[in-house]
Amino acid sequence: MAVLNVNGKAMDHNAAPDTPLLWVLREQLGLTGTKYGCGIAQCGSCTVLIDGAPMRSCHVPVKGVAATAKITTIEGLAANGKLTKIQEAWVASDVPQCGYCQSGMIMAATALLAAKPNPTDADIDAAMTNICRCGTYQQVREAIHAAAKA
Amino acid sequence: MTIQTSLGRRGFLASTTAVAGGFSLGFHVPFLDDGAANAQAGVRELNAWVVIHPDDKVVVRIARSEMGQGTLTGLCQLVAEELECDWNKVTWEYPTPGQNVARNRVWRNFSTGGSRGIRESNQYVREGGAIAREMLIAAAATKLNVPAGELTAANSVITHKGSGKSVRFGEVAAAAAALEPPKEVKLKDPKDWKIAGKPIKRLDTVEKVTGQQIYGMDHTMPGMLVATVRACPVIGGKLKSFDAAKIEKMPGVKKVVAIDGNAVVVVADTYWNAHTALAALPTEWDVGELGKVQQDQIKATLKAGLDAPEAFVGNKAGDAKAAIDGAAKKVTATYSFPYQHHVTMEPMNATARYTADKCEVWCGTQNGEAALAAASEASGLPVAKCEVYKLMLGGGFGRRGRSDYVRQAVLVAKEMPGTPIKLIWSREEDMTHCQYHPITMAKLTAGLDKDGNLVGLHVRISGQSILASLLPQNLVNGMDPATFQGLMQTGVEAAYGYDVPNLLIDHAMRNPHITAGFWRGVNVNQNAVYMECFMDELAEAAGQDPLAYRLKYLKPKWAAVLKAACDKAGYGKPLPAGHFHGISQVMGYGSYVAGVAEVSVADNGQVKIHKITAATNPGHVVNPAQIDRQVAGSFVYGLSAMLYGEITVKDGAIEQTNFDTYNMLRMDEMPKVETVLVPTHDFWGGVGEPTIAVAAPAVLNAIAKARGKRVRDLPLMHHELKKGA
Structure with missing residues (x-):
C-alpha cells in the first residue's frame, strides 16, 4: 500500500510502482476527471498539478511521486462548491464543447495564471499546448484573459 | 439495420445524467413515465419530449447525441420556446434506444451526424413543446374555470388576464398529462422567439469544468x-x-x-x-496479400483513375469536353487529399x-x-x-x-x-483501426474564352467511396452519390453553386482496402479544396479578381454569403504588409458558407493564419453563440487536416499511431475567427460541419497569392514555402 496526497487528502492505493499516475487517479482513487487521451504526454488531457507544476500524469510513474507531493486534480479546484475564478471564466465564456480535454486545459491554465497573473497571448501560446479537437482555443484564450482580470 | 418492434412497453431503465440529478452513472432510475416513485411524486410526462415536475422543473428528452456540437442546448431551446417555460427550470435527459423501439420510435431518429441534429428534428420537437403547452393550458382552464382561449402561458405560469388568476405548470402538469393531446398546433413565427435564436449558455458546462461529467x-x-x-x-x-x-x-x-x-x-x-x-x-x-499494400500503390491507383475512360457521372450540363476542346485557353490542375483520422480526444x-x-x-x-x-x-x-x-x-x-x-x-x-x-481502446489501437476520411484526387480541366470566361469545366475525381466501404447497399447502380457532396447540381443538402454552361463532374471509384468513413464535413472538405482553389486558378488565368470572377457564376444564395464574408473581412481593402486574403465558399449540410482567410508567409516559409472571417446562412439561427463556437471549432478541424493531416499505409497497415505521428493545430496556430451570420429565415441548415470546408481553400488561396506558388497536394507540411524555394 502506498500513499498519495491528492487534493489535500492522503489516499491509499495498491497500484504497481510503474503504473502511471493517471491510471492510479482514475482506477484506484476514482478521480475520473483527469482524462486519458494519448498516453505519451502529447495531448495534455491528463494534466494535473504536482506541487503546483503542470504535469502530464500519463507519463508520471506513481513510484516517482512522493507521498508528500501535493497533487491537485480538476476535482480539487472548486472548494465547497465554489468554482475557482478560472472555472468561472470557463463557464462565463461557455468554453467546453465535448469537454473531454477541458480538465487538462483548466489545470494548465491554473498553473499558467499562478506563474503569470497577467499572461500575454504569447504566454498563453507557450503554456497552453494541450490539444482540443473540438477547437475551443479561441474561447480558452478569452477565458484565460478574463480570469486574469477577475 | 434490423430493429424488431415486438417489444412490450415497460421496464426499461434509463441512465440518469449528471445534469438531471448529479447522479453518477451506473445509478439508474426507472424511466420517468413508468416509475411508480415518480408518478407518486407527481412527475408527469406530457409527451415524449416534455416531462414536468410539481416544482415546475422541465425535463426535455433529447434523442440526438451531444458530442460538443451544442445540439442538446439548441433542441432544449426549441422545445422551451414553444412550451413557454422558464428557461432556468430546464434540464434534459436521454431516452434510451430500447425505449425508442418499445415506443414505436416516438423520438424518431437517434442518429447524430451530417449536422442534422437540429435541422432535421426542429419541427417535431417544437411541436412536442407546443402540444405540451396546449395541454397545460387546457388543464389550467379547467382548474381556473375559465375558457382556455383566455389563458396565456409564459415563464412556466398560465395566466388569465381578465381575472388575474394564474397557475404554475407544475400545479396542472398531472391533470394535463391525462388529457388527449391536440391534433394540430401552430408553431411560433421565429421572429417572435424569446429563447430560441438567442445566445443562451450551454446546459452542460459546469460538469465539464469540474471533472464531474461522466464519459x-x-x-x-x-x-x-x-x-x-x-x-x-x-x-x-x-x-x-x-x-x-x-x-x-x-x-x-x-x-x-x-x-x-x-x-x-x-x-x-x-x-x-x-x-x-x-x-x-x-x-x-x-x-495475406493485404500485407503488401503500400501508400505509393494506392496513390498510383488513384492517379490512373484521373484519366480512366469510365467514371460515374455526378453532375452534367451541356458538353464540357467539346467546350474545353474549342476554348481559347485551357487550364488544368491536379489536386490530392489524403486519408484523415477523426482523433476524438476520448478513444x-x-x-x-x-x-x-x-x-x-x-x-x-x-x-x-x-x-x-x-x-x-x-x-x-x-x-x-x-x-x-x-x-x-x-x-x-x-x-x-x-x-x-x-x-x-x-x-x-x-x-x-x-x-x-x-x-x-488505446490511442494506438484507435489511430490504426478507424474508418478513415477517404483518399481522393481530382483533375480539373477548364476552357476559357478569349475574355477569360469559363465556357467548360471537367472535374474528374478519382478515389475512395465511403458508401462502398460502409454502406454498399446505398450505392446507386454502383455510384456513390456522396462522393459528389457540394458538387451536385441540385438538392437542399450540398448543391454546387456555380452556373457553368458546359460541365462534367465524374468519379472514377478506386477503393483501397482501408475502411473509409464519415469524417466531420465528409466529402465537402476535399471537394471544396479542389473546386475553390481551382476557381482562383481560373481567375488568375483570366487576369481577374477571385471574388469578381466567382460572382459571375455563383447563384444568388451562394453569392450573398460570399459577399457577406468579404464585406466583413474588408476584402479588397489594404492589408498589413505581407498579408493576403484568400476566399472560398461552399454549400453543405443545408447551409451556405464562405470564408476569407488573412495569411502571411514569412521568408523562412512559416505560414501564419492571422484571421478567418466566416459567413454562414443557416436559414434559421437557434443559438448564435453556439454557431460562433462551431465555426471556430470547425476551422481547427479543417486547418489541422490542411496543415498536418495525413494517414498513410505501409505493408497494409496504418503508419500513424499517436499524436506524435499525427499532428494537429494547437493554441499557438489558432487564427482569430470572426463569424458573420446572414440568415435568410427560409430553410433549416446545419452548422457543425459546413464551414470546415472553406478554411483550407481560403488559406491555400491566400498562400498562393503570398508566395506565387500553389499547393495542390495536402497536407501543407510537405511543402517548402521558403522565399525563392
Whole structure:
C-alpha cells in the first residue's frame, strides 16, 4: 500500500510502482476527471498539478511521486462548491464543447495564471499546448484573459 | 439495420445524467413515465419530449447525441420556446434506444451526424413543446374555470388576464398529462422567439469544468473488469495465433480472449494491467496479400483513375469536353487529399454486460439505435432483450457513428456472462483501426474564352467511396452519390453553386482496402479544396479578381454569403504588409458558407493564419453563440487536416499511431475567427460541419497569392514555402 496526497487528502492505493499516475487517479482513487487521451504526454488531457507544476500524469510513474507531493486534480479546484475564478471564466465564456480535454486545459491554465497573473497571448501560446479537437482555443484564450482580470 | 418492434412497453431503465440529478452513472432510475416513485411524486410526462415536475422543473428528452456540437442546448431551446417555460427550470435527459423501439420510435431518429441534429428534428420537437403547452393550458382552464382561449402561458405560469388568476405548470402538469393531446398546433413565427435564436449558455458546462461529467471512459459498475484490445494491424487481416499462457500470470489478468477472428483482448482488473499484459502478449497475424499494400500503390491507383475512360457521372450540363476542346485557353490542375483520422480526444470504449437473457451497453455513440442493433447482433439476443445507455461523448466527428467498438465490448462480455466489461481502446489501437476520411484526387480541366470566361469545366475525381466501404447497399447502380457532396447540381443538402454552361463532374471509384468513413464535413472538405482553389486558378488565368470572377457564376444564395464574408473581412481593402486574403465558399449540410482567410508567409516559409472571417446562412439561427463556437471549432478541424493531416499505409497497415505521428493545430496556430451570420429565415441548415470546408481553400488561396506558388497536394507540411524555394 502506498500513499498519495491528492487534493489535500492522503489516499491509499495498491497500484504497481510503474503504473502511471493517471491510471492510479482514475482506477484506484476514482478521480475520473483527469482524462486519458494519448498516453505519451502529447495531448495534455491528463494534466494535473504536482506541487503546483503542470504535469502530464500519463507519463508520471506513481513510484516517482512522493507521498508528500501535493497533487491537485480538476476535482480539487472548486472548494465547497465554489468554482475557482478560472472555472468561472470557463463557464462565463461557455468554453467546453465535448469537454473531454477541458480538465487538462483548466489545470494548465491554473498553473499558467499562478506563474503569470497577467499572461500575454504569447504566454498563453507557450503554456497552453494541450490539444482540443473540438477547437475551443479561441474561447480558452478569452477565458484565460478574463480570469486574469477577475 | 434490423430493429424488431415486438417489444412490450415497460421496464426499461434509463441512465440518469449528471445534469438531471448529479447522479453518477451506473445509478439508474426507472424511466420517468413508468416509475411508480415518480408518478407518486407527481412527475408527469406530457409527451415524449416534455416531462414536468410539481416544482415546475422541465425535463426535455433529447434523442440526438451531444458530442460538443451544442445540439442538446439548441433542441432544449426549441422545445422551451414553444412550451413557454422558464428557461432556468430546464434540464434534459436521454431516452434510451430500447425505449425508442418499445415506443414505436416516438423520438424518431437517434442518429447524430451530417449536422442534422437540429435541422432535421426542429419541427417535431417544437411541436412536442407546443402540444405540451396546449395541454397545460387546457388543464389550467379547467382548474381556473375559465375558457382556455383566455389563458396565456409564459415563464412556466398560465395566466388569465381578465381575472388575474394564474397557475404554475407544475400545479396542472398531472391533470394535463391525462388529457388527449391536440391534433394540430401552430408553431411560433421565429421572429417572435424569446429563447430560441438567442445566445443562451450551454446546459452542460459546469460538469465539464469540474471533472464531474461522466464519459464512456469514466463509466464504472460494481464488479466491473476492464479490457483492452489489439486487432490485426492490417485492416482485413486475421488473428493467426497468440500465446495466452505467457501473460495469464501477470498482475490483474483475468482472461485472454480472441474475438471475431481478427482481434485479441486481455481482460484484467484495471486498464493499466490489461494494457501492460496485452503489450507482452505474443501474437501472430495472417495478413495475406493485404500485407503488401503500400501508400505509393494506392496513390498510383488513384492517379490512373484521373484519366480512366469510365467514371460515374455526378453532375452534367451541356458538353464540357467539346467546350474545353474549342476554348481559347485551357487550364488544368491536379489536386490530392489524403486519408484523415477523426482523433476524438476520448478513444473508443464501451461497457457491456451480458447474461443469457439481457445484454446492456453503456457508451458514447452518435447512433444509439445502431449501437443497439450491434449489441443484438453481437450478443445473439433479440433487440427486445438488449439496451444501450448513452453517455457523453468525448468527441464524435463521425467516428462514433460506427458501432465496431460496441460489438467488441459485447463479444468480450459474452465470454464472461454477468460480469460488466469496460473495453478501452488505446490511442494506438484507435489511430490504426478507424474508418478513415477517404483518399481522393481530382483533375480539373477548364476552357476559357478569349475574355477569360469559363465556357467548360471537367472535374474528374478519382478515389475512395465511403458508401462502398460502409454502406454498399446505398450505392446507386454502383455510384456513390456522396462522393459528389457540394458538387451536385441540385438538392437542399450540398448543391454546387456555380452556373457553368458546359460541365462534367465524374468519379472514377478506386477503393483501397482501408475502411473509409464519415469524417466531420465528409466529402465537402476535399471537394471544396479542389473546386475553390481551382476557381482562383481560373481567375488568375483570366487576369481577374477571385471574388469578381466567382460572382459571375455563383447563384444568388451562394453569392450573398460570399459577399457577406468579404464585406466583413474588408476584402479588397489594404492589408498589413505581407498579408493576403484568400476566399472560398461552399454549400453543405443545408447551409451556405464562405470564408476569407488573412495569411502571411514569412521568408523562412512559416505560414501564419492571422484571421478567418466566416459567413454562414443557416436559414434559421437557434443559438448564435453556439454557431460562433462551431465555426471556430470547425476551422481547427479543417486547418489541422490542411496543415498536418495525413494517414498513410505501409505493408497494409496504418503508419500513424499517436499524436506524435499525427499532428494537429494547437493554441499557438489558432487564427482569430470572426463569424458573420446572414440568415435568410427560409430553410433549416446545419452548422457543425459546413464551414470546415472553406478554411483550407481560403488559406491555400491566400498562400498562393503570398508566395506565387500553389499547393495542390495536402497536407501543407510537405511543402517548402521558403522565399525563392
